[in-house]
Amino acid sequence: MRKGVTLIELLVVISILVILAVIFAMIFIGPAARARDSGRLYDSDRLRKNLEIYRSENDKYPESDEWTKLEDDAEANGPFYQAMITYLKNIPQDPLNGKENYGFYYKTINNGDCYKIHIEMEKRDPYEISGVCGGDIAYDVGGGGGPSPSPSGGGPSTSPAPSGGEDMTQECIENAEVDEWIIDFGHIGDLDKVRIRGLPNDCSGLLLTVILSGNLPNDGCGDGGDPELARASSIIANDGDNENKTTVDFVPNVPIEPIECIDAEVSGIYE
Numbered sequence: 001m002r003k004g005v006t007l008i009e010l011l012v013v014i015s016i017l018v019i020l021a022v023i024f025a026m027i028f029i030g031p032a033a034r035a036r037d038s039g040r041l042y043d044s045d046r047l048r049k050n051l052e053i054y055r056s057e058n059d060k061y062p063e064s065d066e067w068t069k070l071e072d073d074a075e076a077n078g079p080f081y082q083a084m085i086t087y088l089k090n091i092p093q094d095p096l097n098g099k100e101n102y103g104f105y106y107k108t109i110n111n112g113d114c115y116k117i118h119i120e121m122e123k124r125d126p127y128e129i130s131g132v133c134g135g136d137i138a139y140d141v142g143g144g145g146g147p148s149p150s151p152s153g154g155g156p157s158t159s160p161a162p163s164g165g166e167d168m169t170q171e172c173i174e175n176a177e178v179d180e181w182i183i184d185f186g187h188i189g190d191l192d193k194v195r196i197r198g199l200p201n202d203c204s205g206l207l208l209t210v211i212l213s214g215n216l217p218n219d220g221c222g223d224g225g226d227p228e229l230a231r232a233s234s235i236i237a238n239d240g241d242n243e244n245k246t247t248v249d250f251v252p253n254v255p256i257e258p259i260e261c262i263d264a265e266v267s268g269i270y271e
Contacts, residue, residue, distance in 0.1 A: 033122040036095045040119050041127065043092035045235045047104070047117065048129050050088040052251045060112030067118075067139070070104040071097045080106060094119070107137055129207065129233070172203035172236075176266040179245055190253035191230075196266055197245045199236065209233040210248045214262040229262070230254040 055061050062083035074081045074091040081091060096102035105118040114133040120126050128139065179197035184190040194210050212229040234248040256262050 037121050037123050039095065040092075040121060041235050043104070044117060044119055044127065044129055047088065047092055048233070049249060049251045050084065051115065054084060054087050056252045061108050061115045063112040064106055064108050064115075067105050067107045070106055072103075096122075105139065107139075109133070109137055172199055172206050173208070173266050174198075176208075178264045178266075181262075182247075184253045191250055191256045191262075192253050193247050193249050194232075194264060195245055195247045199244050199246055201244065203236050206236045207233050208236055208246060208248060208266065211265045212250075212254060212256070212262055213265065214256070229256065 051061055062080050064080060068078070068080055070080060070091050071093050073079070074093075084091065092104045094102045094104060101120045103120070106115065108115045110133070114130070114136070116128060116130045116134040116137040116139070118126060118128050118139040126139075130137070175198035176196050177198055178194055180195040181191060182193035182195065184192040191212070196208065196210065199208075209231060210233075211231045214229055230250055232248050232250045234246065236246045
């Protein structure tokens with residue numbers, strides 16, 4: 001009668017357990033990380049829209065001369081939290097806050113004229129969004145586990161574009177055009193949203209930018225240059241299910257009348 005197991009049998013059992021653990025990680029951990037990344041993109045878009053509302057009412061963004069981790073600022077009732085709490089009830093919280101560099105990092109330059117938000121991702125390269133000249137704000141991951149600006153506070157972003165970024169951007173916006181102008185019926189003549197069509201279904205994660213231009217003298221469309229009237233950006237968050245359309249919100253709404261005088265240029269930038 002056998003009273004135990006051999007070393008070989010024990011090693012076989014351990015090997016099987018390791019293989020099962022790897023399979024479990026491949027099945028469950030990958031999708032969970034992608035879901036967290038999708039949540040980060042959604043929160044970044046929500047944050048961007050409310051920052052634009054703040055700027056429309058205060059003529060600048062909440063000031064932060066140094067990189068501020070929004071989760072820490074909210075916990076400490078810091079300056080950003082105090083400025084934004086009436087505009088954004090829930091300041092974004094990264095699901096892995098406290099681990100490595102995960103979090104929402106924010107900085108402004110030129111006394112709040114421009115901002116940048118930097119977000120660490122799990123299944124793609126770090127993601128950044130900027131307001132106006134915020135692209136001049138550099139983000140470097142320091143050895144201390146947090147962000148540190150370049151010595152000059154300027155220069156390009158250190159985050160590389162996702163693989164095939166520029167080519168993918170061009171492919172995504174090549175046939176993009178306005179499908180529908182959506183007017184705020186509470187204020188007739190104010191543009192609320194623009195629905196864009198012609199987007200391939202695999203363009204999720206692209207920061208889509210719509211730039212409005214036109215010439216609007218009081219006596220009609222008129223002639224002349226095409227000054228930029230407004231711009232808005234939105235992340236295409238749907239993954240293969242956007243029916244080749246997406247909607248970009250203008251926050252705040254843009255007074256445009258008559259609408260026939262307006263052109264919309266669609267561009268996309270992986271940041």
